[in-house]
Amino acid sequence: MTDVLPQASVTAETSAPAEARRLVSPLERLGLRGRPLATANWLGVAVGVYVLITAVELIGSGFKAATGDSAESLFAFASNPFVALMVGVLFTAAVQSSSTTTSVTVGLVAGGLPIDIAIPMLMGANIGTTLTNTLVSLGMARDKESFRRAFSAATVHDFYNLVAVAIFLPLEMMFGLLERTSSWLAQATSGSDGGVVATVFSGIGSVVDTVTEPLAAGLEGATSFLPDPWHGIVMIVLGIGLILAVINWLGRLLKVLLVGRAAQVLHSSVGRGPISGIASGAAVTMMVQSSSTTTSLMIPLAGSGTFSLKQIYPFTVGANIGTTVTALIAAFAFSGAEATLALQAAFVHLLFNVFAALVVFGLPLLRQLPLRGATWLGDVAATNKLWAAGWVLGVFVGIPALLIGITVLL
């Protein structure tokens, strides 16, 4: 006999039954329904993108104002790539959004943060964002078998990102692989000698910059009564707060607007190979602008046994690629030389995830590592919850905090 996977629905299988909730647009509170609501939602998305770009611009200006010409000295503690990596992990784990980390980093790079410090931070964002789906999987701990499958599905993303960083961080330190390729790509798409593509991108960048400038200047002016460096620091904090809020806002609206399209994408990928899984993961993540959301939504589906670990794995690889769009949008906050730097940071995130997919998922030997790691961890965690607790606290809090603490103290 062949094995037949459990047919029970997710709600019946999971220990914490999912309530029959529906997605609600924040604009429904205005009493809108149907087409006017859809129109208002799309307008809300446009406003959200506008505020996102403005907030990134604010961070760039704030960082310049706060550091003057000494950006490197401010981030001297993160000049050790492992510490910069852990800063990325901790920050992303704290805000539970890699899009926030990458957008903030794009702004900081445009404001003068050296790219060699930003690259490990962007890699850390990949690791930090996996905390969300791991925490979601903990909610299924009451049923041993569901928890085993759910925790494996969550940690396959952790293992994949850890393997990717273990390969590409040393390569970066030795050869500057991402720094060189992203620099070339940024020059080609925004530099003065980049040809037609650069002209088009620069044109878009200039228009966006002009449109977002008034709000950014207004917010900058509103905080100008503060002395330096506090003026700059408040601008950075304000920018981060705005990015956090607006990414949440965009996610809520886009989920409502594109849930049907996302379902179509997922339906079309069922029964197909891993490439289709990667493509659907990337597409759905681009639609909802959050890899945490797409990877978290798969956890109960994996826990119930409806989707196997092998099917979840390529989906999470695609989610990593899809989430890089936010940083690319954020890069349009700048023009001129700043735009090239911002685009370079955004391309670092994109290239890292594309290279990781090609190498870690593309090579059969490496492809098996996250699967084996996640299967093993799921097995031991289902038997002894301390493994799961140790993994969450160690990978996302303990080790990053310890490394940063040691470096700062020494």
Added chain:
Amino acid sequence: MSGTEQVPTAGGPGRTPAERPEDVLALERELERIVTAAQAELDQVRREIAEHRRQDAQHAEIDRLEEHLANATVRWSEVRAFFEDALVQLRDGARQPAE
């Protein structure tokens, strides 16, 4: 075979070619091959049915995507309950060797 035909029992002169032991063996082998092939085909059909069922279940879950997206958030009460359970497990583990 019709009902009037004799069932081969042992080889010997005067018997039809089909009743010779080597032919019986060949017939058995042929039957075995047919049964094995039928079994493999049946397994294949079962696998395909299982795959169809699996895909139907997946499509059914995707049809509930809105609900799944709405639920794709961290429930802090569950996270807290998990860590409380883990703490209890840790305490129990520490107590057992002492006893």
